[in-house]
Amino acid sequence: MSEVARTPTPILRLQNVKRGFGSGATRIEVILGASMEVSAGEMVALIGPSGSGKSTLLQICGLLEPAEAGKIEIAGHDAGAMSDGERTAVRRSTIGFVYQYHHLLPEFSALENIVIPQMIAGTRRRAAEARAHELLAQVGLSQRERHRPAELSGGEQQRVAIARALANRPALLLADEPTGNLDPHTAGDVFAVLAKLVHELGLAALIATHNLDLAGRMDRTITIRNGELGHIAGTVSSRASFT
Numbered sequence: 001m002s003e004v005a006r007t008p009t010p011i012l013r014l015q016n017v018k019r020g021f022g023s024g025a026t027r028i029e030v031i032l033g034a035s036m037e038v039s040a041g042e043m044v045a046l047i048g049p050s051g052s053g054k055s056t057l058l059q060i061c062g063l064l065e066p067a068e069a070g071k072i073e074i075a076g077h078d079a080g081a082m083s084d085g086e087r088t089a090v091r092r093s094t095i096g097f098v099y100q101y102h103h104l105l106p107e108f109s110a111l112e113n114i115v116i117p118q119m120i121a122g123t124r125r126r127a128a129e130a131r132a133h134e135l136l137a138q139v140g141l142s143q144r145e146r147h148r149p150a151e152l153s154g155g156e157q158q159r160v161a162i163a164r165a166l167a168n169r170p171a172l173l174l175a176d177e178p179t180g181n182l183d184p185h186t187a188g189d190v191f192a193v194l195a196k197l198v199h200e201l202g203l204a205a206l207i208a209t210h211n212l213d214l215a216g217r218m219d220r221t222i223t224i225r226n227g228e229l230g231h232i233a234g235t236v237s238s239r240a241s242f243t
């Protein structure tokens, strides 16, 4: 890789982002002023106790929830300046999302689960199928293309969900406890697939997890607690005390 390719490019940038829910006496402040960057090729863990705002922050980063204050930039584009249509376009072209539950369509094969969203976004079937074959190979599931979700193991289902998230060639991958439903061994396997793809494809990845072992294998860690972000350089997240 050249020196130029190694220069960090911020794909995700948040400046003083705030978000709460409700109003009056029932109002809760969840994100008090979050500032952070995730660059191309970087895999960043987001850890914090249950209810600390990890999902909320990821939804904001994915342009699925609005911030109440602050600035969000995706690949240099200011989310605050976008129309609804532009936000949808940026989400489709730039962002991939993986959730704790796979959310695959139960009545369709692994292959179709990756083909259909591409076709909805305007890709022709032949090209979408070619991309789906390629992605399923990358996550090690070439032999499972015709299987439906119920015929796949939990780890395989999550690998299909990862392949689907990458179908649009996103620059930013957001994952919300992607291994949270898996046993430790399978979680490690799925994480390894995810990490390999993030680094091979040079993605910016922000991954919420409760698994401190996996957080420790990422490039760095961001903590969230009482609405505040903390930044831990390097792979020292085992110092944190979240479970």
Ligand code: ADP
Pocket: 021, 022, 028, 030, 048, 049, 050, 051, 052, 053, 054, 055, 056, 057
């Ligand atoms: P985490 O993912 O870290 O468990 P969440 O982001 O899901 O945390 O939630 C953070 C806080 O925001 C919680 O107190 C939760 O109840 C609250 N919250 C999240 N979404 C909503 C919503 N749509 N309406 C009201 N409160 C919400």
Ligand code: MG
Pocket: 054, 055, 056, 176
């Ligand atoms: Mg959550």
